[in-house]
Every structure is written in C-alpha cells, then in structure tokens.
Amino acid sequence: MSATPQTVEESGSAAEPRGGWMDAVGSFVRQRPLGAIGAAIILLMMVVAASADLLAPYDPLATDYGAMLRSPGGHHWLGTDAFGRDVLSRMIYGSRTALMVGLGASFLGATFGSIIGVASAYFGGRVDLFVQRVMDVFFAFPVIILALAVVSILGTGVGNVILAIATPMVPRCARVVRSSALSVREMPYVDAARAAGFGHRRIILRHMLPNVMAPILIMATAFLGEAILLEASLSFLGLGVNEPTAAWGLMLRGAAVEFAESAPWMAFFPGLAISLAVFGFNLFGDSLRDALDPRLRTQ
C-alpha cells in the first residue's frame, strides 16, 4: 500500500517542468508526439469554435435556394447542402455545438460521477454496496441505449442532449474515482479530518475529492471524444440537436443520406470532422493518462 504514494512522489518531481510552460509543452511534444497531435487538433477545434463568427464565410443558417446541392468550388469551398446552406460555415459553427455538448456532458458526467464515487468509497459498507449495485445496473446498458432512453424522456435539444450524454458517463466515472478514493480514504489526513469533527460533506468535497483529481481529469478528457461521437449519433438519429442548428451529426442525416450518391460532400466533410475530433480527443486523453498514471510513467 505504501509503495504507490512513494512512486507518485518520486515520479511527480521528475516530471515537474523546470523552464516554464514552453519547456513543458516542448517536453510533452517530444515525449508524446501522438498526444501532441491530439492536442493540436483540439486546440484547432477550440480556435475555430471561438472565432466562428470571423472564419465562417456565410451565415450557417441562411438558406439559398439558388445554390442547392452545389459541389465544392470557388464560392462554396465545401459545397452546399439541400437548402443551399454553406457546408464549410455549418461545419465551423458545428464545432461550437460539438464542443459545447462535449464539454458540458463531460463536466456534468465527471462531476456527478466523482461525487458519487468518492461518497461511495468514503461511506463504504452498505452504502457502497448499494451505490455500486446501482452503478452495475447502469453499466448493464450500452452507452447509446442509456442516452436514447434519457432523450426519449426529456426530449430533444442541446440541454437535454448534454444531460443524456452525461448520464451514462456518471457510473463510469464513479467506478474509476471510487477505486482511487478507497486508498485516499485510508490516508491519515482523512482520519485527522474525521478526528477534527468535520462533517461528511466537508471531508468528501475538501479533503478527498481534490486528491482524486488525476483520474477525474483523465476520465473527463476521454469522455469528451465519446461525447462528441454520442452527440453526432443522437443527432443523426433525429434525437439530438434540432435543425437549423449547425451540428455535425445533424449534417449527416436527412438529405445527406438521401443525396449521398449525387452530393457526397454533404456527408463526407462533417463525417471527417467528427472522426478527426474524436481521434484528437482520444490521442490526447491516452497521452494524458500515460503522463498522469504513475505506473506507466515509471515503466
């Protein structure tokens, strides 16, 4: 039991940046080039989302029936859709939706999952047993099925989609965080907090939760890619974000399927964007896990 904290301490000091954040970035790029590629994709996506108003050549919602189903070319670099809307502009604005849903769902899923996981580990006994069996029930359903169930209860729209995607993430995060929290629970400072007469809430939120942040961060990053993919899946099924909002999954459905043979650009480019984003988040998440996992670092 004592070996793990010692390893954390040793390797933690070894990875500490010595020459500021530029050196840290340089070191990350050298040591984990794939992670750096992932980070670059995420960064690009964030920049595009933040400056969509400046970058998009057209209003993403504006229909132009004189330019329906135009192939990629001079005026419309990535072509137009069945309503004459510019595909590039909709993709640029779609990155906002993807990030908003991804970040929102990850944040919610990770937050609630962490609290449940830490609380379950802290109380232990019957509470832990009960909470974990409830989590087992959630685990029994594939992620998409759970999300579909939530959307069918709450309805469609950005807010509900965030909740729907966050729901299946809660048990996954709770299970991982619980395992970390079980070891933290035995730490002397937790005993000290108990001895000092602090309440459960304070011990969980102020003493245990900050000490299991590493797995939470890793889970949240890994969730992001999954959340973007889930949002696209729900929107593709007509259960996610609603028209005319620019969203990648939404761009893949309806006329994009119907005109897949004669206007393949309608589905190709948003599909590519989804793949790239998920790829980026997965690469970055894996590298982050490697960087923060003491066992992998010592190896």
Add this chain to the structure above:
Amino acid sequence: MSKIRRLLALVAIAGLAIPVVAEAQQPRSGGELVFPVPSEPPSYDGHREETFGLIHPIAPFYNTLLRVDPTDPGGTKPAASLAESWTVSPDGKSYTFKLRTGVKFHDGSEMTSKDVKASYDKIIFPPAGVGSSRKGQYVDVEAVEAPDATTVRFRLKFASGSFLASLLSPYNFIYKADILAKDINWYEKNIMGTGPFTFVEHVKGSHVVGRKFAGYWDKGKPYLDGFRAIFMRDSAAQVAAVRSERAHIQFRGFTPKDRDNLKAALGDKITVQESPWDCILMVGFNHNKKPFDDKRVRRALTLALDRYEGSKALSQIAIVKTVAGVQVPGTPFATPPEELAKLAGYWPDIEKSRAEARRLLKEAGVPEGFSFVFTNRGTPMPYEPLAVWMIDSWRKIGLNVTQNVVESAGYYGVIRKGDQQMHMDFQCGYIVEPDLDIYKFLSVERNPANYGFYKDPVLDELYDKQSRSTNPEERKKIVRQFEKRLLDEEAHYLMTLQWHRIIPHSSKLHGWQVTPSHYLNNTLDTVWLSQ
C-alpha cells in the same frame, strides 16, 4: 397474303396472351405484406386519433360502415363495406343503411346495428372526457337509430351535401357495443373488430403483426396470410427496407429523390404510383400565448414566407409541391392562383410582403431578434425541411426561432396541453370536401383538435352557411370568405405547401391503388402478392 398471315399471327399471339394476362392479374392468396410505418399509434382508438400512425397498422383489424372504393384513384367514390346498401329520404334529412348479415367480430360474436349505433354515438355524441376528433364533422346529425338488427338510420337536423362523404372516414371503426357499454375507453388500449385481419401483437417501437381472419365476411378475402407493420421513423431506413426488398411498400410516401434512387436500383422490380396529396402542413398559433394572440404578429409570420420560391425549391427535396389555400389546388372549391395571390403571405412580391411583416411586428411591439420556440413533430418528412425553410424566412423579418422537435407518438399529447407557442399542425383529408377540410379551423369549442385554442364565431358561421348551401357556386363564394378570414384577416393559421404523394412499391404487390389520401386503402383486404 403475307398481310393476312401477319394478321393471323397477331390474332394467335393475342389469343395466347389474353389467358397469360388474365393469369397474371388473378389474385393469389398467401404471403405476408411487410411495410414500414414512419409513426406509431398514440392509442388504438380510431375515433380519438388523427394520424396515419394509427391507420396504417390498425385499420386492417376493422371495418367501417362505408368506405371509399379501393379502385378509385380519385378517392371519392363511396362503396359498401359493413353497409351493403343505403337510401336517402327525399328531404335529404334521413339516411338509412342496410347492414350485411353474417359479419363476425374477431371474438366470434355477430355484428349488428347495435354495434354501429354504439360506435357512431361514441363518435358523434361522446360522453364528457371521451376524445372524438371528428365529432364536429357531424354537427348535422340529430340522432343515430337502430330500428332493427340490420338497419341503421341517421336522422339529420338539416340536409347536408357532405354527410355521406363524412361516413367514408377510415377512422370510424365499428366497435362492439357490449364492450363500449362496459368501458367506453376500452378500445384505446385494445383491438377487436370485424376487419380482414386479427391482431397478433404490437411490440412498442418495433412492429404490429396481423393474421388473416378466417371468419371474414367477404369470402375469399383477404388474400394475404398476414401483415407486419414495422415502425421506422427514419426515411433513409424506410427507403433501404424497400430497396433491399425487405419491405414491399411504405403507404405514406417517399421523396422524388427516393423514387429516383429506388427506380434506378431496382428497375422493373419497382412500380411507382403518384397522386396529388390531400395533405398540407400548417402552423398553428397558440392564441393563449403572447404575442400570438395579436393578429398583427400572426399576419407578419405568414407574410414572411415566400411560398413560390419554397414550392420550387422544396419540391426537389421533399414531398411538398403546390402553393395552396384551404382546398387541394385544382379541385372544385379551390381558390384559383390569381385570387390566392391577393391573400397575406401569397403576394408575388416577397420584398413588399416582408416589409409589411416588419411593420406589423414593430406596430405590435415585437422587438428585433424576438425569440420563440416552434414545436414540431418528429416525423422528418416533410416536417423538417418545411421547418428549416420557415425558420430561415422568419429570421429575415428579424425573429429568432428555435425548433423543439417532439417524438411523433407523443406529439399530440404535448400540443393538446397547450404549452406551446407555435406548432406545426396538419390537415390531411381522407376525401376532398370543404366540410371535412375546413372543419379543422372551427372554434375550439366546436373542434377539440383546434390547437390554436381560438374562438371565432364568424368562421363558425361561415362554415355552417357553406355546409348548408346546396348551390355549388354560392358555396364556393362562402368557402373563399372563410379562407380570407382564416389565412389573411385573422391569420389564425399559416399554410405551408400542398403535398405530392409518391409511392414506389414492390412490383410483387397488387390490388392497391394510390389516392390523394394516405388514410385510404389500408384495410388491405384487396391487396395480394404475386410471389
């Protein structure tokens, strides 16, 4: 000589061909008809519901008193069903129907006039709390009588030219009187009729299965062993089902592009039937919600739409086509295009129209960028393309509209509650007839399916006047007045575009005729499969 030989040869070939053709057209018994249904029934009660999601999978379990002749492409010719004949009194105020004998319910009991009377009493005079969507179509009925076991009589308050047409409703399933007497809501959750198929199962979200009813009154029918209605919301999945020959037909309709794709992929294996479609989507404004209680706002919203451009563009990608008022274009009571162009929202000059819309909004105190939610039904075609078109049109007059899509089966439950600001509503008739087509727009106390929740006694009066008029020209004039008040002066509703029905189906399927209504010809008793 050679001419004679050729002639003889032709005669011989024709002689051989005739039996072959006759053989090919001879209905064949057997097989299971498989068809996707894009929407699921909210309940099983035809008297209460108003969606094809009920008709397509549930109608084969029932019969109606009369029906539209299944071979009539116009979809207007009355034909016998449970009633084998009928007579009308000279003053037009009494309709007497002679019922068939030997008609059995699926539980083995005999159908009598008592069952017809109980079913129509439920439709026309429902007790409080019992939903009847077409109750208002029978305001002319004073009483339904059953003088003997095989006779049913409808006594009318006044002569009505549209009464017979109202009995052709495919929703007016004949239920068993004893069941209704015990529990009038029983048919909402159960199925038991006299139709050509008996109910096997309904797996929610998946399918409905029906099996041939051996005791069906029309001997030799149905030809099919059974049917399987598969619930598929997604248009692409429906097209894929037909394309892969896993389904024979989708009875509602496909887009022009779907038709072309299917024809290109399957060639002669696909037969295409097309028809103008007695269906239109319209936007209902909740008169209980501000600012939609203000007719200036409602007028502005209809003025924002360029229907002529929408018609040209959307007909390429959706199942909509013609610019229309309250009647199917080209039918006797329809407003000609040049007259229609005088109504708000139909002006040929869209810039002038949108300038007027902005002026009205300003006058009504609606600020630039005003946001509201448009509630739409989760049936992609054509609800989604029309919503995209309208939302962008409304942006052009400075409104910011968000769409809230509600799953099809729960849609009417949501809009009946009346929490919505604006919603997509539809008017699909089973027959083109002003009484039936414009009944939808009567005041809420006369028509429970008025989800705009408005009261307009002037409209009600105009409706009654046209309904009682026996002079077609006079009736036409009144219908125009009704239309002007509904769409222009009060703008209670906003019409989108008339639908166009395209049914590409497997060439193995026979005995089914497309009509302007997707509610007709779904009893499936005449349908057969050649392989």
